[in-house]
Amino acid sequence: MMNSQEQPIISVRNVHKWYSGVHALRGVSVDFRANEAVGLVGDNGAGKSTLISILAGLHAKDEGEIYVEGKLAAIDNPRDAMNLGIETIYQYNSMVPNMSIARNMFIGREPLKASFMGVGLLDEARMRTESVAAIANVDLHLRSPDALVGELSGGQRQGVAIARAMHFKSKVMILDEPTNHLSVKETAKVIGFVQSLKAQNVTGIFISHNLHHVFACCERIVAMAMGEIVLDKPIAETSIEEILQVL
Amino acid sequence: MRRFIKISLQKPELAAALLLAGLVFFFQIMSNGVFLSPANLRGILGLMPEMALVAIGVTLLMICGEFDLSVGSVFAICPMTMAVLMAGGWPFWPAIVAGLLVCAFIGFLNGWLTIRFAIPSFITTLGMLFMVRSLTVVISGGFPPRLQVDAIPTWLFVEFVGPGNLLRASFLWFVVIAMAVSLLLSKTNFGNWVRATGGFLPAATAMGIPTARVKIACFMICSVLAGFAGSIQVMRIGSPLPSIGEGLELAAVAAAVIGGASLLGGIGSIMGGIIGAILIRVIDNGMVLSQVDSNWFKFAVGALTILAVVGNSWLRKRGQSMKVET
Secondary structure (H helix, E strand, O other): OOOOOOOOOEEEEEEEEEEOOEEEEEEEEEEEOOOOEEEEEEOOOOOHHHHHHHHHOOOOOOEEEEEEOOEEOOOOOHHHHHHOOEEEEOOOOOOOOOOEHHHHHOOOOOOEEEEEOOEEEEOHHHHHHHHHHHHHHOOOOOOOOOOEHHHOOHHHHHHHHHHHHHHOOOOEEEEEOOOOOOOHHHHHHHHHHHHHOHHHOOEEEEEOOOHHHHHHHOOEEEEEEOOEEEEEEEHHHOOHHHHHHHO | OHHHHHHHHOOOOHHHHHHHHHHHHHHHHHOOOOOOOHHHHHHHHHHHHHHHHHHHHHHHHHHOOOOOOOHHHHHHHHHHHHHHHHHOOOOHHHHHHHHHHHHHHHHHHHHHHHHHOOOOHHHHHHHHHHHHHHHHHHHHOOOOOOOOHHHOOHHHHOOEEOHHHOEEHHHHHHHHHHHHHHHHHHHEHHHHHHHHHHHOHHHHHHOOOOHHHHHHHHHHHHHHHHHHHHHHHHHHHOOOOOOOOOOHHHHHHHHHHHOOOOOOOOOOOHHHHHHHHHHHHHHHHHHHHOOOOHHHHHHHHHHHHHHHHHHHHHHHHHHHHOOOOO
16 A cells, blocks of 8 residues: 555545535545645636535535545534644635634634633633734734734735634645735735745645646646546646646 | 724724713703602613613624514513413422523524524514414413512512612623623633624634524523513513513614614624613603603604614724724
């Protein structure tokens, strides 16, 4: 068998998904290896969003298996995925606009001073200091952790989402169309961030329909069409033209 | 400093607090100083908890992004359950606990139906409003039982306490509950989930918050508080009328909205809901003292609701447009 070096961090085996009669995933099998930046591309409705919703725990697969670090994984809800080290940054921002940055950083994973039956007092001082540090770590400069997320620009919000994912020590970061609605400058920053994941030992799965963005920051490209994987090659061995043909 | 002003302007309860201060001042002058006299404060503060407790629950639920129109009926069924059980020989404590459990179950049903069938809570609780009111009349058998006041520790709930007998015991219950729910909302992880669930449901779901359970919990808290408030009223007046609390659901929504809660969820504060409830009491009482025709009461509450919401959104916009470094 494979040695641990080659063992994929996530292995998707023959996964099927139906949405009320629509066969959205038709037996998808794909591996994501440690420290790899993979671009997942495809037209609208190709199944890439479905695949990542299953990995993120938002939807349940109907058939097939997912292995994380070689072990069969049951991902039934977003918490399961997070506990396995899979963090997802969504296209339509996983932030609550009328809550502060510090509150958003820790939604669902609040540090508590004391608790009783799962409900407890927030450690607000820790939330503030840790969010300031986490944001600084992704090279974003925000002065106050008390500012409302709704007041930030699209790029800043994406930055906070990335900071949150990094703070919780993810092993795999899924970025779902992170460059949508961003300015040119902010897009460059996100691409730079995906490039930097390798150095931090994080696997990146970058979903986009902008092939130029994918080619700028990924090592390998996986293309989907009609719910199937139609191409899986290192960037060096393919081209935008080839990918456009298979989509 | 600018940040402080900005944050203050965006406080949801600001407009209501300003209105309250203005109205108190106004009625104090109009009534030649009677309004803030101890005797009158006794009247205002004595009745205030009943409405304010309902407003606390409704506000919490609105922040969670849902709506409860059944609180007026739940307000009536809790004391009716208690009175009927006591008439059947139950002691007071098990009887009131049974009444509150009935309310908790109604709240659970409101939440479960809303979420399970993905229907607006406006509809679920509108239906519940009629069903629970009807049940209240049915279990009373048409003739409400006499409340055995002797068997009730009224000193614990409704009797006057404190210096100068200024307050009723119910006021102390109200203060404790108000602080507890405020803390729950602003200082705990549960409160964070409530705000996230009401503020932006997709984000809350994606972050793994059990949004269905959070909502159901809020529905249950809201119902139990309404039932408790109804029980206090019945212990005060000494008779479990099946018609108490009619129209209360809209007054409670008005209180929450006056206090800055958004109908869309995510925005609001418990303090705001309380201020809203006090405002409604103050108008009611102040108009009487100022010898205004009492038929204008509902007009005033209605006008106030609109005024407070307009004022709030104006203040919030002013706050948002203030530039501070992020």
